[in-house]
Amino acid sequence: QDKSIVVASTTSTQDSGLFEYLLPLFKKKTGITVKVVAQGTGQALDTGRRGDADVVFVHAKSAELKFLSEGQGVKRYPVMYNDFVLIGPKSDPAGIKGMKDVAKAFQTIKDKQASFISRGDRSGTNIAELKLWKDAGIDIAKDHGPWYKAIGQGMGAALNTAGASNAYVLSDRGTWIHFKNKGDLQILVQGDKRMFNQYGVMLVNPAKHPNVKKDLGQQFIDYLVSPEGQKDIANYKINGEQLFYPNANDHSA
Amino acid sequence: MTGDGTALHLVLSGDPAFYAIVRLSLIVSLSAVLFATLIGVPVGAALALTRFPGRTAVTVLLNAMMGLPPVVVGLAIFLLLSRSGPLGSWGLLFTPQAMVIAQTVMVTPIIAALTRQTVEDLWAEYREELAAMGVGPVRRVATLIWDARFSLVTALLAGFGRAAAEVGAIIIVGGNIDGFTRTMTTAIALETSKGDLPLAIGLGLVLITIVIAINGLAWGVRLAGERYAG
Amino acid sequence: MTGDGTALHLVLSGDPAFYAIVRLSLIVSLSAVLFATLIGVPVGAALALTRFPGRTAVTVLLNAMMGLPPVVVGLAIFLLLSRSGPLGSWGLLFTPQAMVIAQTVMVTPIIAALTRQTVEDLWAEYREELAAMGVGPVRRVATLIWDARFSLVTALLAGFGRAAAEVGAIIIVGGNIDGFTRTMTTAIALETSKGDLPLAIGLGLVLITIVIAINGLAWGVRLAGERYAG
Amino acid sequence: MRAPATDLPVTLADVTIAAGAVTILDDITMTISPGGPTVLIGPNGSGKTTLLRVAMGLVSPTRGRITWGGREAVPPVKRAIVFQRPTMLRRSAAGNVRYALAAANAPRATRDARVAELLALVGLAHLGHRPARRLSGGEQQRLALARALAREPELLLLDEPTASLDPAATKAIEDIVRAIAARGVKVVMSTHDLGQARRLAGDIALLHRGRLIEAGPAEAFFAQPQTQEARTFIAGELLV
Amino acid sequence: MRAPATDLPVTLADVTIAAGAVTILDDITMTISPGGPTVLIGPNGSGKTTLLRVAMGLVSPTRGRITWGGREAVPPVKRAIVFQRPTMLRRSAAGNVRYALAAANAPRATRDARVAELLALVGLAHLGHRPARRLSGGEQQRLALARALAREPELLLLDEPTASLDPAATKAIEDIVRAIAARGVKVVMSTHDLGQARRLAGDIALLHRGRLIEAGPAEAFFAQPQTQEARTFIAGELLV
Numbered sequence A: 001q002d003k004s005i006v007v008a009s010t011t012s013t014q015d016s017g018l019f020e021y022l023l024p025l026f027k028k029k030t031g032i033t034v035k036v037v038a039q040g041t042g043q044a045l046d047t048g049r050r051g052d053a054d055v056v057f058v059h060a061k062s063a064e065l066k067f068l069s070e071g072q073g074v075k076r077y078p079v080m081y082n083d084f085v086l087i088g089p090k091s092d093p094a095g096i097k098g099m100k101d102v103a104k105a106f107q108t109i110k111d112k113q114a115s116f117i118s119r120g121d122r123s124g125t126n127i128a129e130l131k132l133w134k135d136a137g138i139d140i141a142k143d144h145g146p147w148y149k150a151i152g153q154g155m156g157a158a159l160n161t162a163g164a165s166n167a168y169v170l171s172d173r174g175t176w177i178h179f180k181n182k183g184d185l186q187i188l189v190q191g192d193k194r195m196f197n198q199y200g201v202m203l204v205n206p207a208k209h210p211n212v213k214k215d216l217g218q219q220f221i222d223y224l225v226s227p228e229g230q231k232d233i234a235n236y237k238i239n240g241e242q243l244f245y246p247n248a249n250d251h252s253a
Numbered sequence B, C: 001m002t003g004d005g006t007a008l009h010l011v012l013s014g015d016p017a018f019y020a021i022v023r024l025s026l027i028v029s030l031s032a033v034l035f036a037t038l039i040g041v042p043v044g045a046a047l048a049l050t051r052f053p054g055r056t057a058v059t060v061l062l063n064a065m066m067g068l069p070p071v072v073v074g075l076a077i078f079l080l081l082s083r084s085g086p087l088g089s090w091g092l093l094f095t096p097q098a099m100v101i102a103q104t105v106m107v108t109p110i111i112a113a114l115t116r117q118t119v120e121d122l123w124a125e126y127r128e129e130l131a132a133m134g135v136g137p138v139r140r141v142a143t144l145i146w147d148a149r150f151s152l153v154t155a156l157l158a159g160f161g162r163a164a165a166e167v168g169a170i171i172i173v174g175g176n177i178d179g180f181t182r183t184m185t186t187a188i189a190l191e192t193s194k195g196d197l198p199l200a201i202g203l204g205l206v207l208i209t210i211v212i213a214i215n216g217l218a219w220g221v222r223l224a225g226e227r228y229a230g
Numbered sequence D, E: 001m002r003a004p005a006t007d008l009p010v011t012l013a014d015v016t017i018a019a020g021a022v023t024i025l026d027d028i029t030m031t032i033s034p035g036g037p038t039v040l041i042g043p044n045g046s047g048k049t050t051l052l053r054v055a056m057g058l059v060s061p062t063r064g065r066i067t068w069g070g071r072e073a074v075p076p077v078k079r080a081i082v083f084q085r086p087t088m089l090r091r092s093a094a095g096n097v098r099y100a101l102a103a104a105n106a107p108r109a110t111r112d113a114r115v116a117e118l119l120a121l122v123g124l125a126h127l128g129h130r131p132a133r134r135l136s137g138g139e140q141q142r143l144a145l146a147r148a149l150a151r152e153p154e155l156l157l158l159d160e161p162t163a164s165l166d167p168a169a170t171k172a173i174e175d176i177v178r179a180i181a182a183r184g185v186k187v188v189m190s191t192h193d194l195g196q197a198r199r200l201a202g203d204i205a206l207l208h209r210g211r212l213i214e215a216g217p218a219e220a221f222f223a224q225p226q227t228q229e230a231r232t233f234i235a236g237e238l239l240v
């Protein structure tokens, strides 16, 4: 139990099943046990702030940069990305299937007043969604009607809710592929550049929190960004589909 | 409800959204307790007063059902009420009604099991006298519920406690939809996942205060009744 | 625990990871009930037997605490045990111990409040006789706990039910870490968010079965004891 | 709602009641037939209360059988009992009587009148409003009698009905017993007051250690008791 | 652990007990001093039980004061009471006596012997193992007496101690009372059995409607009662 670290991450990352695949590989290599605490992005970063985690592994760049600027983190490493996909019922009441411009799709959903499920929990996905509304020129905080439901829950719960209420929902591809209860939901819009979802990893600042296991933590980060780790990530597939695209060397990400 | 305010600020500011949430929380848990009482008290009393083969098994089952996991209850109701479910046509999913149903399912066994015990203890004292008066099963149940009413208050409060604190089930069947099915507990869960722990704790304290107030009310009524009954 | 199996499959396959989860669930909830009993029963009994100014207030508070919201309790313990919290140095956060602490905090009021009621009902019968024998406060409490022991079982089972079903608090202080702090209830929550509802429900049924088994056990002991006591 | 047939005579045939190892009633055979009160006497623990509970139908024999008017397991519609330690329901004195009337399906209209009447009969007219559990020992015993009479029984079982009554009340109750017996109600009562037994008994039954030692008409019993036990007991000596 | 000072005499000065509107004891002044048993008589509801509970210190006066050996609020270390309706603890008969001994801090070593002794004294030697709540009415009353004697009281309060005892047992208990009274234990008892009052009483106190009608040495009381109430009550007539 001694050679172990705590990683604060997000529900979507856990729900995608990546850790169940990745951690055994890492443990085999280094003998380090990684304890993943999956929380909302805000909560995960906060867990880091309190020094209760050694590493934070989330996907909300702005929030991560803020974390760094507070001196809570040592350095942010881009690890990989997957993309968001716009999910909706087969019936597609708003008729957005196959659109290439996600902002346009959002625009249409609003015009048609088709029900839309928002996570509304300040998670990376939620933040990305809000940005897309802005891109669509809509101030969702102001003009959202009963068609727009903010459920304040994790990705899985959002998908369950959308499925149960024939609604549209924005999800990260990882969670979607791994999601069991698809019902008659399907991907309607994908591929738009604006829908990329960048994951970053940071070591919690040992200077601020002396109990942080900085060596073991750093080993985990090094592994993630190492060619081998990147390859492992690329190899994580569910029925043939790749979920995450490693991009550790894209330093702008 | 905006995350930037403190709970105290929310209470004072009189933010209508906030008060709507408080109201919904009360409506849901109190109605659940009401229904659970109407079902659980007679059932528990009847179980205490009737001997039949397999009674022990039923008692054990009832006691065990005090441990129904909220998430499981929530899922079961969810599948029942979801469009593709048998009762989908009612369109109750993600409505306060669904939340009341889920909580009623969870609270009823608690009230029934505790009622059974309380009534059975009183029954030990009344059994022979009522038998000698040839009191029929129905009046018997009614009599013991009535004569044990002051002790039963505690059972109801235990049920209310569970309902007021519960989040796992109502968040699944209610969906924690902003301005529609968001209650104190689901809001607390949300603020927690947002990482706004101060607000979450603050809301928690507000909730606890409300629960205390209601308990005080109930106890006051009980004491008054007891004094009146002499 | 892999999502691809059904619950039944898991039970039969004897997947060690799965049994580890079951074991942890039992250890956590049973230890919580044990501690809650050691604290709650004497406290509840003492409250039933002693008159002091503000007793009513304490009783109301105790009853109200049966409604402590798990998430709030979880958060409070979280902040306490957090590295930057007062007890951070203990390094208990995200450990099973933390989960036991959280559940003990939640279950103790339930057991204490129900004990208070049960003991007070018996007290009405014993009061004068014990007073006449000049029985001191300590022996008085001991006597009433002992003589009410069979009725108190139900109170303990109510506490156990709450502990076994509880997820809100332990997922916060335990972190639902795979293979370390994952219990039945947190696993169910996880599978639900993965959308694997069948597995979630399946696990729920397994959990309920376990709870029933334990209730059966407890009841068996109770009946045996009762028969022996005559 | 009363069944047409009668509960009398009550016949016990080889009735034995055992609780675990203890034999409480030991192979009792007796017939309780219409007529003057049957008075049960015997030392403490001899089985009087148990015998009355059997006759009421509250305990069924471990061995042997009991019949009411020739039928087994007859519901206690026409029977009433006053326990040695009556339980007061959590109601007023009047409430207790009213409850008994309701349980016996007495016509609603007449209930209030009957309550007043019965309370007056047992001398509790002035205590109708008082919580029954606050009543004194003797008052509780009287109230229990009023509850029993409310059932207008054909067979009335009284377990030491005057044990905690004052002399005047004892007289009053004895008069009531005579009166209802005269009206054809069969009374079976236990007592430790041999004078009372002499005053009231049509028949006497002496119990000892759960066995029925001697039974028969009162005069005969007191004039020339057949058994040594009877002689000893009447003399007020210790039965061993 | 016994306090040195004595509880006697017990002095009631203008003691009134009220429960809501009801006046249970009405301005009672009396002194219970060492000597022969003081016997309380009076109709049902006259206040005997309440008076005994006051003397035990279980209820404190609404008005007036009570002192034991001149001191107020003395813990009941040297007092014991047998209630009219004793409560049996959920233990065996022997267990009940042992419990009383423990509560009185009797030396551990001697307890088993004392238990046997006390059970024998009240004639329950053979029932020691029986669950106390299963005992017959009379057996329970005897057990309660054994529990009270276990406390080796200096003041023993008995509320109708022989009400449900058989003739022989009644004699036995009366002998016990005489014996302990001879040993200097002050006995205060209530009874409805005027014969018993005559046999045992040193002093008599007649209560009626919560008031102390007449009190004094027994011979005098029975020879020439001073009040009309006393004459009526002795004659066994109804007191109104």
Ligand SMILES: Nc1ncnc2c1ncn2[C@@H]1O[C@H](COP(=O)(O)OP(=O)(O)OP(=O)(O)O)[C@@H](O)[C@H]1O
Residues within 6 Å of the ligand: D019, D022, D023, D024, D042, D043, D044, D045, D046, D047, D048, D049, D050, D051, D084, E130, E134, E135, E136, E137, E138, E139, E164, E166
């Ligand atoms: N459930 C039981 N288990 C064991 N013994 C019992 C049980 N019920 C009664 N007894 C015993 O059976 C005997 C007869 O009891 P019962 O009450 O009939 O006596 P009784 O004649 O009414 O005595 P009393 O004159 O004191 O009222 C008593 O010795 C009592 O202890």
Ligand SMILES: Nc1ncnc2c1ncn2[C@@H]1O[C@H](COP(=O)(O)OP(=O)(O)OP(=O)(O)O)[C@@H](O)[C@H]1O
Residues within 6 Å of the ligand: D130, D134, D135, D136, D137, D138, D139, D164, D166, E019, E022, E023, E024, E042, E043, E044, E045, E046, E047, E048, E049, E050, E051, E084
């Ligand atoms: N808490 C109470 N509230 C109202 N009335 C009460 C209360 N306690 C006692 N009483 C009344 O006070 C009167 C005296 O009661 P107590 O028990 O002292 O009488 P007693 O002399 O012992 O009668 P008995 O001979 O029947 O035992 C009774 O009429 C009773 O109803």
Ligand SMILES: [Mg+2]
Residues within 6 Å of the ligand: D048, D049, D050, D084, D159, E136, E137, E138
């Ligand atoms: Mg008897």
Ligand SMILES: [Mg+2]
Residues within 6 Å of the ligand: D136, D137, D138, E048, E049, E050, E084, E159
């Ligand atoms: Mg009395």
